[in-house]
Amino acid sequence: MTKTILEMRSITKTFPGVKALSDVNLDVREAEIHAIVGENGAGKSTLMKVLSGVYPSGSYDGQIIYKGEEQHFKSIRDSEHKGIVIIHQELALVPLLSIAENIFLGNEQARAGVIDWDETRDGAGKLLGMVGLNEDPNTLVTNIGVGKQQLVEIAKALSKEVKLLILDEPTASLSEKDSAALLDLLMEFRKQGITSILISHKLNEVSKVADRITVIRDGRSIETLNKEDITEDRIITLMVGRSLEDRYPARVPQIGDVVFEVKDWSVYHQLHRERQVIKNIGINIRKGEVVGIAGLMGSGRTEFAMSLFGKSYGQRISGEVYLHGKKIDTSTVEKAVAHGIAYATEDRKTYGLNLIDHIKHNTTIANLTGISRVGVIDDMAEMDVANEYRKKTNIRSSSVYQVTGNLSGGNQQKVVLSKWLFANPEVLILDEPTRGIDVGAKYEIYTIINNLAAQGKAILVISSEMPELLGITDRVYVMNEGRIVGEMPTSEASQEKIMRSIVRAEGKAS
Amino acid sequence: MTTETAQPGITATGEQAKVQELTVWGALQANLRDYGLLLALILIMLFFQYFTAGVLFKPVNLTNIILQNSYIIVMALGMLLVIVAGHIDLSVGSISGFVGALAAMLMVGWRFPPELAFLANPFVAGAICLVVGAAIGALQGYLIAYHKIPSFIVTLAGMLIFKGLSLAILAGKSVGPFPAEFQLLSAGFIPDIIGPTTLVAASEGVQPVVLHTTTMVIAIVAIVAMVFFAIRGRSRRLARGYESEPFGLFIVKNLVIAALVLFFAYMLASYRGLPNVLVVMGLLIALFVFITKRMTFGRRIYALGGNLKAAALSGIKTERLTFYVFAIMGALAALAGMIYAARLNSATPKAGQGLELDVIAAVFIGGASALGGVGQVAGAVIGAFIMGVMNNGMSIMGVNIDWQQMIKGVVLLAAVFFDLYNKNRSA
Numbered sequence: 001m002t003k004t005i006l007e008m009r010s011i012t013k014t015f016p017g018v019k020a021l022s023d024v025n026l027d028v029r030e031a032e033i034h035a036i037v038g039e040n041g042a043g044k045s046t047l048m049k050v051l052s053g054v055y056p057s058g059s060y061d062g063q064i065i066y067k068g069e070e071q072h073f074k075s076i077r078d079s080e081h082k083g084i085v086i087i088h089q090e091l092a093l094v095p096l097l098s099i100a101e102n103i104f105l106g107n108e109q110a111r112a113g114v115i116d117w118d119e120t121r122d123g124a125g126k127l128l129g130m131v132g133l134n135e136d137p138n139t140l141v142t143n144i145g146v147g148k149q150q151l152v153e154i155a156k157a158l159s160k161e162v163k164l165l166i167l168d169e170p171t172a173s174l175s176e177k178d179s180a181a182l183l184d185l186l187m188e189f190r191k192q193g194i195t196s197i198l199i200s201h202k203l204n205e206v207s208k209v210a211d212r213i214t215v216i217r218d219g220r221s222i223e224t225l226n227k228e229d230i231t232e233d234r235i236i237t238l239m240v241g242r243s244l245e246d247r248y249p250a251r252v253p254q255i256g257d258v259v260f261e262v263k264d265w266s267v268y269h270q271l272h273r274e275r276q277v278i279k280n281i282g283i284n285i286r287k288g289e290v291v292g293i294a295g296l297m298g299s300g301r302t303e304f305a306m307s308l309f310g311k312s313y314g315q316r317i318s319g320e321v322y323l324h325g326k327k328i329d330t331s332t333v334e335k336a337v338a339h340g341i342a343y344a345t346e347d348r349k350t351y352g353l354n355l356i357d358h359i360k361h362n363t364t365i366a367n368l369t370g371i372s373r374v375g376v377i378d379d380m381a382e383m384d385v386a387n388e389y390r391k392k393t394n395i396r397s398s399s400v401y402q403v404t405g406n407l408s409g410g411n412q413q414k415v416v417l418s419k420w421l422f423a424n425p426e427v428l429i430l431d432e433p434t435r436g437i438d439v440g441a442k443y444e445i446y447t448i449i450n451n452l453a454a455q456g457k458a459i460l461v462i463s464s465e466m467p468e469l470l471g472i473t474d475r476v477y478v479m480n481e482g483r484i485v486g487e488m489p490t491s492e493a494s495q496e497k498i499m500r501s502i503v504r505a506e507g508k509a510s
Numbered sequence: 511m512t513t514e515t516a517q518p519g520i521t522a523t524g525e526q527a528k529v530q531e532l533t534v535w536g537a538l539q540a541n542l543r544d545y546g547l548l549l550a551l552i553l554i555m556l557f558f559q560y561f562t563a564g565v566l567f568k569p570v571n572l573t574n575i576i577l578q579n580s581y582i583i584v585m586a587l588g589m590l591l592v593i594v595a596g597h598i599d600l601s602v603g604s605i606s607g608f609v610g611a612l613a614a615m616l617m618v619g620w621r622f623p624p625e626l627a628f629l630a631n632p633f634v635a636g637a638i639c640l641v642v643g644a645a646i647g648a649l650q651g652y653l654i655a656y657h658k659i660p661s662f663i664v665t666l667a668g669m670l671i672f673k674g675l676s677l678a679i680l681a682g683k684s685v686g687p688f689p690a691e692f693q694l695l696s697a698g699f700i701p702d703i704i705g706p707t708t709l710v711a712a713s714e715g716v717q718p719v720v721l722h723t724t725t726m727v728i729a730i731v732a733i734v735a736m737v738f739f740a741i742r743g744r745s746r747r748l749a750r751g752y753e754s755e756p757f758g759l760f761i762v763k764n765l766v767i768a769a770l771v772l773f774f775a776y777m778l779a780s781y782r783g784l785p786n787v788l789v790v791m792g793l794l795i796a797l798f799v800f801i802t803k804r805m806t807f808g809r810r811i812y813a814l815g816g817n818l819k820a821a822a823l824s825g826i827k828t829e830r831l832t833f834y835v836f837a838i839m840g841a842l843a844a845l846a847g848m849i850y851a852a853r854l855n856s857a858t859p860k861a862g863q864g865l866e867l868d869v870i871a872a873v874f875i876g877g878a879s880a881l882g883g884v885g886q887v888a889g890a891v892i893g894a895f896i897m898g899v900m901n902n903g904m905s906i907m908g909v910n911i912d913w914q915q916m917i918k919g920v921v922l923l924a925a926v927f928f929d930l931y932n933k934n935r936s937a
Contacts, residue, residue, distance in 0.1 A: 312823060337825040351823050354816030356883050365813050366824040368806040375806050383752050399754075419824070 005030040005195050006164060011050055011062035020046045021060070024221045026214055028164070028197060031190055035198045035206040038216035039239055039438035044199050045089075047216070048166055052086045053079040066164075083163030087153045087170065089436075093141045100124035100137035103156045127155040131185060145298070147178030154185065165189065166197045169436060171205060175296045175464065183209045201438060203232045204467075215239055240440050248471035249443065251450040255474065256287030258325075259458040260341075260427040265319030267307040277303050277314060279482040285427065285458035290449060292469035292490070293462045294498045295479035301462045302346055304479070305429050309343035310336045323426070337366060342425035344416050346432035346462070348409075352416040355405035359397060360386035362404050362415050367423040389418035394444055410441025417448060428452060429460045434468060446472050466495045480505045546928075547877065547892045554896060558903030565906050566899070569781035572774065577696060577853060579898035580787040581606065581846035583891055585869040586876075587798045588839035590890040593873050594802075595835050596815040596882025597654065597661035600866050601668030604676070605646055605840060606847030607862025609639045611676040613848050614685040614857030617692060632692040639844050646672070647840015648833065655832035669866070677859045686856025696853035698786040700724060721776070722783030729775030733768045740764055787849055794842075798887045811835060815882030871918070872897055875925040896921070 006028040013021040021043045028034045038044050049055050051064060053073030064071045066082060073079045076086075093102045100120050109119040124137035133151040141149060150170060157165055167186075171179040183205060186196050190211075200206050206213060207230045215222045215238040222238050236247070267278035277300050285291045293301050306313035308321065310333030321330050323339055330336040336343075345351035353362050363386045364371055371381045386400040393414040397407060404415050413433065420428060430449070434442040449472060453459055463469050469476055469490070476493050478486035478501045486501030558566045565571055585602050592599045616635040628634055650668050654661045687693075704723040712718035744760060747753040778784055802808040813821040814828050822828045846865075851857045876893030878885030897918060904914045 309823070310825075332825075332827075333823060334825040334827065343823070345823060350817075351819050354813050354820055354883065356816050356879075357812065361809065361812070365809070365821070365826070368809060372806050377804050377806060377809060379804065380746055380750060380752075383747075383750065 002029045002031065004028065005067060006051075007063075007065040008047070008051065009063040009065065011047065011060060011064075013046060013050055013055060013060040019219055021050070021219045024062075024216065024219070026221060027224075028195060029212075031193045031195055032211040033186055033190055033196045033198055033209050035200060035210035035213045036216060037200065037203070037206060037213060037235060037239060039440055042216045042239075042438075043219040044216055045168060046219075048086055048168060048197070048199065051079070052076055052084060052166065080160055083161055084166070085157040085160055085162045085164070086166040087150075087157060087168065089169040091146075091149050091153055093149055093152060095142035096140060098138045098140055099128070099135060099144070099152050099155075102141050102152055103127060103137075103159050105156070107159060123159065124155070127158050128152075130158055131155045132181065145178075147174045147181070150174060150178070150182060151185075154182075162194060164195045164197065166199070168199045169201065170198070171200065171202060175298065177296065179205065201436065202465075203235055206230075207232060207235070236439055239438070247439070247443065247467075249447045249450055251453065253288065253290070253453065253474050254456075255289045256456065258284045259287045259323065260285045260460075261322040261325075262308065263320045263322070265304065265308070265321075266317070267303060267314035268316040270314050273315065277482050278307060281319075281479075281482075281484050283460075283477055283484065285460055287458060288453050288456045289475065290453050290459045290461060290473045292473035292476040293460065293479050294466060294469050294476050296464075296502065299479045299502075300482040301479050302431055304482075305343055305431055305460070305462060308336075309333060309341060309429065312343075337423055337425070340424070340426035341429070342366070342420035342423050342427070343429040344420050344431060344433065346435060348412050348416050352419075353404045353412060356403065358401045358403050359390060359395065359407075359415055359418075360400040363389050363400070363418045363422055366419050370422065370424075385422055389422055392421070393418050393448055408437075408441075410437035410444075413437055413441070413445060414448075417445070421448075421452070425457065427458045427460070429462070431462045432464065433461065434463070434465070442468075466498060469498075470495070478502060478505075547875075547889055547896075550925075551892050551896050551899065554899055554903075558899060558907070562903055562906040566903055567777065569777045571902070571906075572777045573781050573785060575895075575898055575902050576778075576788050576791075577785060578902065579894055580696070580785075580791050581849045581853075582865065582868050582872060582898065583791055583894045584794060584842050584846040584849065585839075585865070586872045586890040586894045587794055587887060588835075588842035589869045589873045590798070590802075590876070590878060590885050590887055591808075591811055591835045592661075592839050593870075593878045593880070594815045594882060594885045595811050595832060596818065597832070597835070598870065599650075599661065599665045599836065599839050600870075601646075601650065601665040601672060602839065602843040602846075602869055603862045603865035603867075604669045604672035605643060605843040605862075606850060606865060607857075607860070608646075608672040608676040608679075609643050609844040609847035610851030610861050611680045611685070611857040611859070612642060613639045613692070613851055614688065615679055617689055618687070619680075619685045632689050636692070636695075636848060639848055640841050643844020643847070644837050644841035647843070648837040650840070651833040651836025654836060655829040661836075673863065676857075676861070680857060680859050682859055684856045684858045686851075686854070688852060688855055692848075693852050693855055694786055695790075696785075696787050696849050697855075699782045700784045700786060700789060702783060719780055722779040722781075725779040725783040726775055728784065729771055729779075733771055736771075737764055737768065790845075790849075795887065795891055802887050807831075807834075812883055815884075817883070868897060869894075871922050875922055877925075877929055893925075896925075 004027050006026070008024065008026040011021050011024040012019070024043070024047055026036075026047070036044050036047070050060050053075045056074045057072035064073070066084070071082065094105065097105070103124045104120055109116050109123055121137050128135060128137060131151045131154050133148055133155065135144060135148060141152060144152075154165070170182055174182065186198065186209060189196060198206065198210060210230070211227050212224055213230055213235065214224045215235060217239060225234065261284040263282050265278055265281040266276060269275040269277050281304060283291070295301050303313050307317050308330060311317055311331055312333060321328050328339045330339060330341060349355060354365070360382060364382055368377065371378055371385055383400070390397070390400055395407075395411050395414045395418070397411065404412055407415065417433070433449070434445055437445070449459060449461070461469065461473060470493060473490045475487070475489050476498065477484050478498050480502045483505065485505035486498070488497065555566060585606065589599060589602065613635055616638060617630050617632060622629055629638070646668070650664050653659050653664045702722050702724045704727060707721045707723045708718070709721055710716060710719040740760075744753060802811075810821065810826050810831055813824065813826060814831055818828060847862060850861055854861070872894035873885065873890045874880065874893070875896055876886065876889030876891070878890065900918060900921065901914065904917065909917070
């Protein structure tokens with residue numbers, strides 16, 4: 001039995017009117033990977049904010065015992081001094097500073113305020129070696145991918161002599177390959193005696209690396225499972241408080257004629273004129289069909305979708321788009337929408353929602369003509385629409401006047417969907433529709449997708465989660481490095497088969 | 511995350527269907543910002559009423575406050591759109607000065623050959639000035655929207671350019687006076703077509719009170735219309751179950767507003783009635799409230815300022831919208847410039863300088879966000895009046911100009927501080 005490094009005892013945290021955490025207990029043993037899972041809004045992040053001092057001691061009830069002593073952290077600085085470092089879901093790096101500068105940000109290698117650049121670079125190089133990132137420390141952070149940025153964050157944590165590393169959804173925006181590398185790194189840290197707390201939605205990852213798992217639901221700690229008791233079904237049951245027979249709602253596909261077809265689509269990189277990102281892609285979607293695009297991060301899926309949707313990405317775009325066999329012009333978002341094409345983004349905070357405005361205004365913004373006459377909005381009609389779609393997509397909020405920035409990820413995603421459903425498209429492109437949202441909300445979103453398909457819409461789903469694609473689509477295209485490298489009916493597809501077509505394509509390319 | 515936790519799981523579904531009826535206190539709190547601003551204006555007015563020994567509320571002074579601030583308010587309407595769209599316009603002071611100079615040169619400065627003499631007609635000249643203003647705004651808007659040059663830089667350049675241009679066309683001199691028709695824009699009052707009503711006849715030791723009847727009639731018609739639309743809107747919302755404002759608050763709110771309008775109408779009527787410029791201003795304010803609250807054009811501006819990328823991906827032509835916003839700002843700056851020139855009855859090379867800062871301050875005091883996406887027309891108008899009343903009151907009190915500047919600065923800071931404090935508390 002190893003010794004306990006951290007114990008949180010009956011933590012209760014209330015916000016005005018809401019009990020966010022009630023009587024939560026957590027104990028973490030030294031040099032283990034301890035996962036915390038729970039639905040969005042269950043209180044995981046709040047708990048970590050209590051631990052790291054974001055919510056200062058005194059603003060919550062309960063005790064934090066770390067290394068045998070009771071702690072009263074007043075700020076993040078206090079907890080960092082003790083070796084507790086938290087890496088947030090949204091990375092906190094400064095894009096236009098170099099890797100080395102970012103690693104030592106706030107902790108500069110300096111004497112009397114004068115930075116020692118040699119020390120900074122050497123130190124950064126050493127830390128990068130530890131996390132297995134092979135980049136020049138002078139590279140600007142903006143020039144490396146998200147996966148590598150995550151590693152820089154971890155290197156930064158290491159520079160603070162971390163004893164307890166907390167990762168909040170670290171793999172949410174990583175490709176499978178990068179995720180795997182990150183998880184390997186955590187296991188490597190475990191050997192070196194660093195304890196990690198891993199907050200994640202991805203149950204397969206959690207069950208792979210975690211030594212123990214604590215499940216949190218509705219602000220309470222439900223149970224802590226030991227490695228030998230961990231199964232995905234068990235976790236899901238604990239998380240949602242009910243057993244999900246099936247993670248994907250059943251549906252009987254009724255597939256008609258080809259509605260949407262793209263031929264010979266080519267796109268060059270937004271900034272680099274010579275770099276072709278999308279190479280002569282052709283796809284089609286039939287009426288009532290859900291088609292998936294599988295592929296690794298960086299395979300060009302989002303770029304493809306956004307270039308289709310009003311040339312929102314890239315330059316020197318060529319190719320043809322057909323709707324019901326007729327060639328259409330989708331060169332501006334407005335034209336694309338007018339032809340009945342909708343694209344729900346993978347990044348709802350940056351591209352999807354006006355976060356400072358409420359649900360009502362976000363729901364109608366893509367189809368204002370639907371609620372107005374000669375430019376004058378009928379506010380009663382708008383209320384009706386907003387309420388109707390709030391109900392249809394089951395958005396949990398106090399009213400349609402709740403500001404979208406305050407909603408949980410799942411509910412934000414439902415607002416994005418509402419917006420596009422109200423635009424009444426024939427072709428709906430959903431880019432990572434369930435990224436960063438919990439199991440329950442995922443199920444609801446799948447149900448919405450099924451309903452849309454049943455209404456005869458043509459749906460294209462882009463997803464990095466292969467089980468999801470296999471669970472909800474009828475047919476899958478496999479994309480790699482800007483090309484379609486495979487196509488199969490979902491009934492014949494499997495994760496292995498998809499991976500094999502990707503690998504085969506890579507073999508051909510090199 | 512803090513508010514995410516407010517919806518624990520799936521259980522919340524049942525309670526959302528029914529409309530929440532807010533308590534009076536809850537409704538007040540929800541609209542604290544709106545009511546608070548109006549309350550602040552009233553308190554400031556009462557404060558100066560006391561410290562100016564009753565001068566502030568004299569009919570002639572109230573009329574003056576309106577005349578003195580009309581051009582600020584006209585520009586604040588356009589600036590609100592600019593700031594909500596996430597931009598800034600530093601050139602409006604200089605544009606207004608330049609257009610004032612242009613108006614003066616058209617009407618009195620330049621000697622036109624007979625076949626072009628119609629250009630000196632005040633109405634033709636006025637129209638030309640508006641078009642020139644809109645064109646200047648459009649040009650700046652074009653550079654900002656389509657060439658992505660930051661608005662701060664484009665309009666900073668515009669500020670310098672038009673400051674220089676007005677000096678150039680006036681050749682450094684003041685030009686005036688204007689034709690009588692043009693002066694009416696700022697100095698005129700609406701005619702009393704009904705004829706004056708004598709409330710208190712002149713007698714020994716008693717000041718006569720004679721009301722401008724048309725003004726009172728217009729005010730009463732306005733109040734009736736306002737109450738009518740308020741009741742209609744409320745009953746519509748009630749019919750669909752969307753009303754959340756308690757009935758008592760609804761009554762009190764409308765009574766208070768009606769009483770305020772009546773009071774100010776009475777004050778104006780006992781001087782010379784409605785100033786022409788207030789009519790122009792009132793119509794513009796109503797138009798901009800309508801644009802921002804009810805028109806797709808206005809809604810899109812909020813979406814653009816709230817999240818540019820999301821707006822573009824929702825099919826909004828963000829560039830064209832930005833372009834229009836600056837063109838409108840230019841036209842309003844031109845109108846303001848003419849009001850200002852008509853009020854001084856001459857165009858001076860220094861006219862309009864520094865006005866942009868008063869305008870921007872008014873919009874921010876009115877609760878707009880420097881980040882875009884947030885701001886109300888009513889707020890900007892009240893913000894402008896807060897600044898205007900302070901200018902007026904402090905001048906009457908004989909506060910030195912140096913102190914006036916400092917106090918105004920502190921008020922601007924305090925207003926924005928209060929706003930952010932309020933936001934953080936509610937978040």
